[in-house]
Amino acid sequence: xxxxxxxxxxxxxxxxxxxxxxxxxxxxxxxxxxxxxxxxxxxxxxxxxxxxxxxxxxxxxxxxxxxxxxxxxxxxxxxxxxxxxxxxxxxxxxxxxxxxxxxxxxxxxxxxxxxxxxxxxxxxxxxxxxxxxxxxxxxxxxxxxxxxxxxxxx
Amino acid sequence: xxxxxxxxxxxxxxxxxxxxxxxxxxxxxxxxxxxxxxxxxxxxxxxxxxxxxxxxxxxxxxxxxxxxxxxxxxxxxxxxxxxxxxxxxxxxxxxxxxxxxxxxxxxxxxxxxxxxxxxxxxxxxxxxxxxxxxxxxxxxxxxxxxxxxxxxxx
Numbered sequence: 001x002x003x004x005x006x007x008x009x010x011x012x013x014x015x016x017x018x019x020x021x022x023x024x025x026x027x028x029x030x031x032x033x034x035x036x037x038x039x040x041x042x043x044x045x046x047x048x049x050x051x052x053x054x055x056x057x058x059x060x061x062x063x064x065x066x067x068x069x070x071x072x073x074x075x076x077x078x079x080x081x082x083x084x085x086x087x088x089x090x091x092x093x094x095x096x097x098x099x100x101x102x103x104x105x106x107x108x109x110x111x112x113x114x115x116x117x118x119x120x121x122x123x124x125x126x127x128x129x130x131x132x133x134x135x136x137x138x139x140x141x142x143x144x145x146x147x148x149x150x151x152x153x154x
Numbered sequence: 155x156x157x158x159x160x161x162x163x164x165x166x167x168x169x170x171x172x173x174x175x176x177x178x179x180x181x182x183x184x185x186x187x188x189x190x191x192x193x194x195x196x197x198x199x200x201x202x203x204x205x206x207x208x209x210x211x212x213x214x215x216x217x218x219x220x221x222x223x224x225x226x227x228x229x230x231x232x233x234x235x236x237x238x239x240x241x242x243x244x245x246x247x248x249x250x251x252x253x254x255x256x257x258x259x260x261x262x263x264x265x266x267x268x269x270x271x272x273x274x275x276x277x278x279x280x281x282x283x284x285x286x287x288x289x290x291x292x293x294x295x296x297x298x299x300x301x302x303x304x305x306x307x308x
Contacts (some may be wrong), residue, residue, distance in 0.1 A: 091239075
């Protein structure tokens with residue numbers, strides 16, 4: 001079970017690294033339906049000057065307009081715990097299962113997702129934490145601005 | 155007070171009508187900071203084949219990457235009650251006040267927004283309901299597909 005999840009998480013990590021190659025924030029996501037990746041995406045805030053293209057949003061957008069029954073039968077993999085917005089898109093399309101790489105760098109509203117019936121699995125991967133840790137160490141000012149933008153800490 | 159809100163809601167309605175002109179779903183939004191509109195947007199699901207560009211998301215994206223303290227001092231106007239995703243972006247950027255045109259066509263997680271400290275004002279405008287009613291009457295199959303996509307009704 002965990003091996004299957006790790007296989008797809010590796011694909012999400014690959015997306016995160018694509019962002020890094022573009023001097024972006026290394027967060028990536030993939031959407032899996034019937035054992036196949038149907039969408040891939042990564043954080044494009046810096047590269048695209050976007051305020052909505054988190055890795056998860058980019059992934060959902062890249063997956064195209066799926067049928068509702070397909071969303072409702074999918075698993076979403078993301079290298080970092082989804083924020084309020086990305087948790088929102090999970091709830092909008094009723095994606096039932098979300099596998100996250102880690103939630104130490106930042107944690108989204110995980111309890112709320114669970115209350116709304118989403119199954120959440122945290123792989124707690126050193127690999128994902130390390131990607132973010134190194135990025136933040138190299139880019140402390142950029143990261144601080146990102147945190148100010150979303151009001152963290154309160 | 156209500157007059158000030160209506161002035162900005164009219165700008166959101168204007169956005170909704172832009173969507174209609176492109177055969178899109180008539181939902182629009184504007185973001186207001188210090189009495190000025192700093193972002194405008196409308197639903198582009200059909201026109202752009204997007205799965206994330208609701209009116210509110212388009213508006214936030216078009217506003218650009220604002221400072222956190224500016225988001226936290228803004229009011230968001232949207233012609234329809236924000237869905238889970240759009241409520242999520244409101245929470246992510248900690249926008250404190252949301253004015254909606256109506257919530258009869260569809261209602262988002264309004265109680266959750268309130269619980270999280272967002273001030274929600276429903277102008278309950280016939281004008282907004284009518285835009286959606288006429289659109290749905292003219293495009294019943296498109297609308298039905300949209301509802302299936304988000305699993306409404308459950």
